[in-house]
Amino acid sequence: MTITAAADGSALGNPGPAGWAWYVNDDCWRAGGWPHGTNNQGELMAVLDLFRATAHIPGEELLILCDSQYVINAVTKWMPGWKRKGWRKADGKPVLNVDLLKEIDQELKGRKYTFEWVRGHAGHDLNEAADDRARAAATAYQQGVAVRQGPGFGAAAGPLADAGAKQPQPAARTAAVPSGRQEFSDGQSVFSGFSEPDLFSELDEEPAASGVPAEASAEAVVESLERELLRPETRADLGRTGVLLHPDFTEIGSSGRIWTRDTMLMALEDNPGGPVDLELLGADRLGEKTVLLTYRSHTREGSALRSSLWVLDGAQWRLRFHQGTPES
Structure with missing residues (x-):
């Protein structure tokens, strides 16, 4: 039996x-x-x-x-x-x-x-x-x-x-x-x-973005979520980060390394990193459930050009793909 x-x-x-x-x-x-x-x-x-x-x-x-x-x-x-x-x-x-x-x-x-x-x-x-x-x-x-x-x-x-x-x-x-x-x-x-590990699939869904009006556009919601994800206190909260990252999340980092949701969350658990400033370059609606953000990030180590693809998963916007390229 x-x-x-x-x-x-x-x-x-x-x-x-x-x-x-x-x-x-x-x-x-x-x-x-x-x-x-x-x-x-x-x-x-x-x-x-x-x-x-x-x-x-x-x-x-x-x-x-x-x-x-x-x-x-x-x-x-x-x-x-x-x-x-x-x-x-x-x-x-x-x-x-x-x-x-x-x-x-x-x-x-x-x-x-x-x-x-x-x-x-x-x-x-x-x-x-x-x-x-x-x-x-x-x-x-x-x-x-x-x-x-x-x-x-x-x-x-x-x-x-x-x-x-x-x-x-x-x-x-x-x-x-x-x-x-x-x-x-x-x-x-x-x-x-x-086959792709999903480290935090057990986490509860959370509201799309705190402090964003319910009638805000998808572009505004996604920009707010991106800014939230760049804050050290958010990255240190693996519960919240696990909600914001899509189960199939992939990142091509500024170092050239490819990250999955699993490896990213495990890395953040060891080191959530420091503060990051976001200089928005564009927020484009690619479809009913897809928004592309492009921006320049500023840290103590320098600046990088970045793009983030957010998708609507049920009622929650989640980061599906991210890429960063350091500026010379």
Whole structure:
């Protein structure tokens, strides 16, 4: 039998009061948290606790539904390389959340498991249930009240097969993998998800721009968002930055390096940079859902000519592409 469970994390402020939860059904779930933590720590802890809660039935396969591609990639792709490098990244810096990752690594031994990415806040029943419980745990720590921890796994161990039959099941896999997706196996684990990491897909949508009138033009909204994204306090807030960057964000930096949303957010976590002044050159509406900004940026290191392509993703304008060229 395959046990299908969603795992999710939440952090109010990111970092801030944090919660985590895994959910199989209303009779089989668990939640917890800390006074201070991050979304990623919550996501990792939910996965770790799920493995611990099912350690007494190692022969049963786990199908873990997760809306964090950071967690999926960390567990199924990056961890072997980190271990070989002494839990250090390619740049030599220590891996973040290493204690949780090491504990997950121990729990994986001898287990059969599959990770499947699901889009967060998109109406997936199990994901929504886990998210609600993780957020409730974070809110409890914020308010200083007791956390609803849930019945755990043992309470539902008997009727689990019948309860599991009522759960929404993921679409059947076929030999053909849709464009933009990949499937691979490391002998015990299988991952089905988008090939491009999406580090902060679990973040909530936020209003388009604070301080901008509701009737403002798309060009004005996008210019305000670009200016917001250039502020150090915004870049230091990975929750807000994760909302502003499109899941498929790409940047060709002034150094010539190509950045993805994942690598950009990981870099900003280490160094959000200093203040940047924006000298607007143009704001052009290329289509109903596309705006191109061109501007000159000024920092202590010098100036650069820049272009940013913003697209309307639902109700939120997001930065899809950026390029910078230093001025001589």
